[in-house]
Amino acid sequence: MYQLNDFAQRTDLDNALANNVAELLSNALSQKGKASLAVSGGSTPKGFFTALSTKDIDWQNVTVTLADERWVEFESEASNTRLVHENLLKNKAAAARFFHLKKAGECNQATLAQLNTDAKNNLLPLDVLILGMGEDGHTASLFPCSEQISSALALDNTDALMKVVPQTAPNDRITFTYAHLAQSKNIILHVCGAGKKVVLEKALSSNNQTEMPIRAFLQNPDINTQVYWAE
Template sequence: MYQINEFNEKAALDNALADKVAALLSQAIETKGKASLAVSGGSTPKGFFKALSQKTLPWKKVTITLADERWVNIDDDASNTKLVHEHLLQNNASEAKFFHLKQGEALTDETLTDLNLAAKSSLLPLDVLILGMGEDGHTASLFPCSDEIQTGLAQDNPNALLKVQPKTAPHQRISFTFSSLIKSEAIFLHIAGAGKKTVLNKALGKQDILEMPIRAFLQHPQINTQVFWAE
């Protein structure tokens, strides 16, 4: 299930989404004393990151992580970790904790096992999840072209994280699995531009989740994915 929220300007979307996420994080902190937020990379969320970073929250009680990460050095321009540190972990949000998905030089089975244990014990289930969407309908690093896509989308997958090697995009990835992401208290899809609206409409038109993994979130009967889109 989904609900589409449309905005004429990207700045209006950024501010509205920041207000919504800040309220949800505050509510989680009031309820259980802490909150968790997973965000996505790319250029689209930069304005949202800036707006959210300026919100007045008990940020020391918030843990931020990524829905997925490229296995590159954190000073690489392709690093989502770098993006988050430069645009979100600023201003008031500089006090938030950050859960690193990229740890160590190689994404070994041992590293993946350790990260799975750490995510399950200290982070999951997420309070707020912000997804992005690629032109091919991938979200997080659940790529339709990858050999790992069936495992990544399996609802009974016991693992929180998996490694992914896309065939149509560079870099090995680490990504949260669909089975772990759907347990999030609140799920948002943040997209912008006419091209992404076309992709969204295509995703809503059919049901094959292996063809367009974002459909798994948009068309699941027990998930309410809030779509935030601006021109």
Template sequence: MNELTEFNARNDLDNELASTVSDILAKAIKEKGKASIAVSGGSTPKGFFSVLSQSDIDWSKVTITLADERWVPIDSEASNTRLVHENLLQNKAEKAKFFHLKQGDELTDETLEDLNVAASKILLPLDVLILGMGEDGHTASLFPCSDQITSGLDETNDAALLKVQPKTAPHQRISFTFASLMTSKNIFLHSCGEGKKTVLTQVLNGDDPFEMPIRAFLQHPSLNTQIFWAP
């Protein structure tokens, strides 16, 4: 299931999404003493990150991570870790903890196993998940072109994270699985631009998640994914 909210301007979306997420995190901190959020990369969330970073909550009790990451050096322009540090882990949010998905030079089986254990212990289930969407309908690094898409979308997959090698995009990736992300208490799809609105229409008019993996979230009967879109 999904619920679409359209905004007239990206600033309006950024402000509303930041306010909503801030309230959820504050409530989680009050109820259990901590909160967790996974965000997505790209240029779309920069404005949202900036607004959220100034929210007046106890950021020292918040752990931030990424829904996925490219296995590149952290100082690379392609690094989502760098993006988060430069745009979200600023201002009041500077006090938040960051769970690194990219650890070490090589994504070995041992590294992946260690990250799976740590993610399950520290992060899951997430209080907030902010997804993005590619032109091909991928979300996180669940690419329809990858050989890993079957395990990535498998609801019975016990692994929190998996290696992904997309065939239509550069860089090896590490991504949370659908099985782990679907346990998130609040799921949002943050999307901007007329091009993405066209993709979204295509997504909603079909039903095959292996063709467009974001459908796994938007059309799952037990999930309520909130779509925030602006031109």
């Protein structure tokens, strides 16, 4: 299921979302002494990242990662790892740890096996997950056009991370699988603009998850997805 949080201005959304996430992370820190946050890339979250980076929480015990990443070098303009370092891991949040999805070399079975072990031992389940959504209804790198979409959405997939090769977008990807994203304690979808509102409405009009993978989060009765939207 979902709950829509509608904002008139993107700056209002950024500040409200930053306050909410800071509170959720602080609660996790109080309960267990550590917290984990997975974010998504693109231009939409930049303002939210900056607002969150100024929050006065115990950042040195927070681990930040990405819901997915393109298999590109850090220097690439397509690198979401670079985006997060430049826009979130600054100010007070510079003290946070970062769990890298992109490793040196190829995205092969050995690399994936090690990443899965590290994620399961040190990161999961996520305390806070911030998702984005593409025009095709993909989220993270759960692309409807990929040959891997069925396994990526399968609830019985024991892999936390897997390689995805989208047919309609550049670069190979590494993504957390739906089975493990769905276990996150707090799930938020962050979208902006009239176009994304249309996509959101389409996603809510049917339940075919393979066609629009974001439906797996919006229509699962066991998941409370908070949708943050602004024009």
